[in-house]
Amino acid sequence: MGRISRESIDQVIAANDIVDVVSSYVDLDKKSSHNLFGLCPFHTEKTPSFSVTPLKQIYYCFGCHKGGNVISFIQEIEHLNFPEAIHFLAKRVGIEIEEDEDERWQHKREEQKLIYHALLEAAGFFHRSLIGDTGEAARSYLTRRGTTLSDWRKFGLGYAPNQWDALYQYLTSRAVSDAAMLKAGLITRSSRDNWIDFFRDRVIFPIIDLSGNVLGFGGRALQDQGAKYINTMETAVFHKGSYLFGLPQALKARSDQLIIVEGYMDVIALSKAGFDNVVAPLGTALTLQQARLVQRHSKEALLLFDSDNAGESAAMRTFEIFSDIGMKAGFVLLPKGRDPDDYIRDKGPERMASLLDNPYDRSSYRLTLAERKSRDPESGSLRLLEYQDVALDILAEEENVVLAELYSDQVARKLGTSTERITQEVDRRRGRQRADKKSQVTAAVSGTATDMLAMRRPKFRA
Template identity: 40%
Template sequence: MRYSEELIEEVRSRNDIVDVISGYVKLKKSGSNYFGLCPFHNEKSGSFSVSPSKQMYYCFGCGAGGNVITFIMEYENYTFMEAVRMLAERAGIELPQMEETPEERKSRDIRSQLLEINKLAAVYYFHQLRGQNGSTAMNYLKKRELGDETIQRFGLGYSSMYSDDLYRYIKSKGYKDDILKESGLFTYGDGKVTDKFWNRVMFPIMDMNNRVIGFGGRVMGDGKPKYLNSPETKLFDKSRNLYGLNIARTSRKPNIIICEGYMDVISLHQAGFNQAVASLGTALTSGQASLMKRYTDQVLITYDSDGAGVKAALRAIPILKEAGLTTKVINMKPYKDPDEFIKGLGAEAFQERIDKAQNSFMYEISAMEQNYDLTDPDSKTRFFNEVAGRIVGFEEELERNNYIEAVADKYMVSMDALKAMVGNYGNRVGIVKDRHDSRRTSSSHKEKEDGISQAQKILLTWLVQDMSLYPKVAAYLSPDDFIEEPFHDVAVRLYEQLDNGQINPAAIISTFDDGETQKKVASIFNRELAEELSDSERERALNQTVKKIKKNSLDIKSRSVTDVAQLQNIIKEQKEIQNIQIHL
C-alpha cells in the first residue's frame, strides 16, 4: 500500500529541498537558485541546480531531477516508501501504520524478530573478538593487515570455541526455539542445539539498509569448510545479495568491482576502492547482476587469476551483459587475488590495473585462444571462425566493425579478411540481414513515437512556463488527449493546479513512485524553451504542437470506437483540427 497523497505532500513540504540537499552537496546561491556539483555524475563545473521556489533539483549535465523525495531515493538508493519514511522521521511526522493482511503481519513479525536476533548475534560476535577468547582471531586479522577502523566499519567479530555459546546467549534474551530455527544460526538434531558458527572470524552480511541478514565465517585453524555462510532464510537469499554492497552503493565511483571473497572486498575498501563487492560463496547469479545494475553501468571483474577464477569470470561475463552492464576484467597477475595484490603492490598500482582493465569480449577471446595452436594453419583458421561466430552476436554494425578491428589488430591479421569471414558466417546463420531490417523498421516506428512524446512534453513545459496559455490550450485539449504516460498523469494534475491558479511541480512529482518516471517528469518542469524565436514563430510552433497532439489522440480513439455516433463525432473533430488557432 501507499500513503495518501495528502500525507506524502505534507512530508515533502516539511522538508525544504535546499536544507536537505545541502547535507549532501555543497551549494552556492546564484540568482534565485542554488548550484553545486552534481552528485550523480562526475563534473568540474556546477550544473546541478536546486530551486527553492519549485522545491526541485535538476542537473543540466546528466538530466537527473526531481523533488526532495526523488533526491533521497537517488542518493541513498532507497525505494519511494523508504525515502518517505526517512523524510517523515527527519520532519518529526508520525506516519500511520499501513494496513496489512494477517499473513503480511505474520511475515513482517517473523522478519522483524530475525533481524533482531541477527543484530544480537553480530553484537555478540563483535564483543567476542575484542575479549580474551578472541585474541587468536584478532591476531589473524592484524596479520592480514586490517586496521582497527576497517575492522570496526565491517563489524567483524568472532564466534567462540564453545559450540553453544551464542545459543545460550540468545535464549537468555527470551527467544523461543521456533523462531531460532528460522535464523540459520543454530543446528538442531539428536536432542541438542549447537551454534552454526564456532571458532570462526565472523563477517556480518548487510542489506541495503545496513541491517544484518546473514553471516560468513572463516575457520581458525584447520577445520572444514574453510569458509561457511548462513543458509537461506526469510532474510537471506544468497543469489540476490552481495557482500559490501551496502557501502559500495553510495561510493559514487563510476563502476563496481566484483570479487570472490570477503577479504578481497575488505582489503580493497581499506585501500580506498570502496566500490568493491563479492558474491556470497556462489557463482555470480542474474539476480546479483540485476542488483548491481541498479547502482552502476559498468562492472570490473577481479576474480582469482588461477584456472578456477578464469572459469568464474567467463561464466560471469554473459550474465553481466544480459543485465545490460558493460564489463571489463582486471589483471591480477603476478598475484592471485586483490588482497594479495594490494599487499604486494599497493593502491596506486591497483588503480593502474583498473585503468588498463581488459574489455570482456577481448578477455573471452584471449581465454578461447588457449584451446588452439595458432602456429598450425588449420587450428588458426578454426580459431578465427569461432571468433567470427562470436562477433556476429553483436547487433550493431558499428560495434561488429569495432571488434573486427580490435581482433585484427591484436592478432595481426587482415581486417578485410576477418570482416569477410564475419559476413559469411552471418549470412550462413541468417543473422546480420534480419537484424538490420528488423531494427530499421522498429527505428522508424520509434521515431514516430518519439515525435508524439516530444510534442506532449513540450506543450506541458509551455503550460508550466506561461500560465496565461492554459485557457487557450484547454479549449482544444483535455488531459485525455495526452495519450502517453507519464504525460497523461502529469496533464491531469497540472490542469487541476492551473484551474486553481497555482502550480506546484514538486507535488506532482511526488505522485510517482518510480525514479525513472520522476526524472522524466522533472525534465518537463526544468526544460528551457527556445528564447530566440520571434512571436510569430512561437505562435506557429504552439499551434503545430497542439494540432499534432490532438490528431494523435483522435487517431488512437478512432481505432477502438465501435459506436457509429461516436465515430462520426471523431471524424468531425479530425476535420476541424486545421481550424485550431491559438494567438499569443
C-alpha cells in the same frame, strides 16, 4: 512494508524542508532570489549547476537534468525505493508512519522485525567477540590478511567464539526468543537435542542491505576442519542469490562502475587499497538477480576474479549473464595464479588501478588467455599451431567487425603473418560456424543424436 497513507506522505514532505535535507549532502549558496546552487551530487562537475528552489520545494540539475522533490532526492542519493525514502525521511524528523495492511502481512512484518532484531543483536555480539578477549585467533588471522581495526569496523566483521552456545546464551540474556533465533538461522539442534550456535569458531562477515538491516552472515573457518566458508541458510530475510556483500559500502563511493570479486576477503582487500566500489556474491557464482542489482546501481561491471581455471570460467559465465541483461562488463586480468588480495599486497594499489582502468572486452580477454595457455611453460615461447587455431576461432566469433579487424592485426603480428591472411581464414571459419549452426538445427529437427555429435567440433572454452 504496507501501503503508506496519502496523509503520511504529505506530512513527511511538509516536515522535511528540502533545503535542510539537501544541505546535509551538498553545500548550497544563494545565487539568485529564488534559488540556491551547489555542486551536483549526481554527476561530476566543477561549477555548480545543481539548484534548489525553496519556494516550490524542488531541486533541479542543469547539468544532468535530474530533478524532483525531497522524496525523489532521498531515493536518488540514498539508493532507496519510494516507501524506503518515506520511512527514511519520517525517521529523520521523528514522524510515525501510518500504513494500512492486512493481517497476514502485518504478521509477516512482525516476524521479520523479530528476525532483524535477532540478527542485529548477533552482529553486535560477534563484533564485540572479535575485539574482545575471545577474539585473539580471529584478530591474528585478519591481521595476517593485512587488515586492521578500521576495516573490521567498516564491514562490521566479527568472530563466533569457539563454544557450543555462546551466542545462544547471549541472545537469551537479551530476551531474544528461541523461535526468532531459529528463524534467523542463528541456532541449530544438536545431536543431544539442545540448541547450539550455527556459527562456531569462525570469522564473521555480516551481509547488510541498503536500509542497514543485517540479513545473515558468512563465516570463515579458523581451523582446517569442516567447510572453509559457510553462510546463513535461506531464511525469510536472507536469500543468498539476491544480495551482494559490500553493496552499502560500495555505493558510498558513487562510482559508475562496480568491481565484482569472488570472495569477502577480496572486497575488504580492495576497499582497503582505496577501491571502495567493490562487491562479492555470497559464496556462489553471480546470479541473474545479483547482476540486475549491479545494473540498478552502476553502468559498468568490472570482473576481477582469481587468475586460475576456476576463476577464468566463472568470469566468463558472469560476463555472459551481464551480456544477457544488456549491461556493459569488462574483464580485469591478473597475472597467472594471482588473486586480487595478493596482487595488491605484492604490487601495490597503483598497479591495481591501472589494471582496473584497462579492462578487456570478451575477445581480447579470450585471446590473452589463449596466448597464456599456448606458451611453453619452460621456454615461454608461443606454440604457434596451438595458438593460431584457438585465436582464429575467437576472431571468427567476434561479432563486432571493427574489433575483429583490430584483433586480427594483433594476432597476425604474433603469428608473423599478414592481416589479410588472418582475415581470409577468419571468414572461412565464420562460414563454417554458420554451416555448423545450420546443420545442428537440421539435426535437432531430424532428432538424431549421432548427427548432433558428429557436428560438434572441439571448441575453445575459456
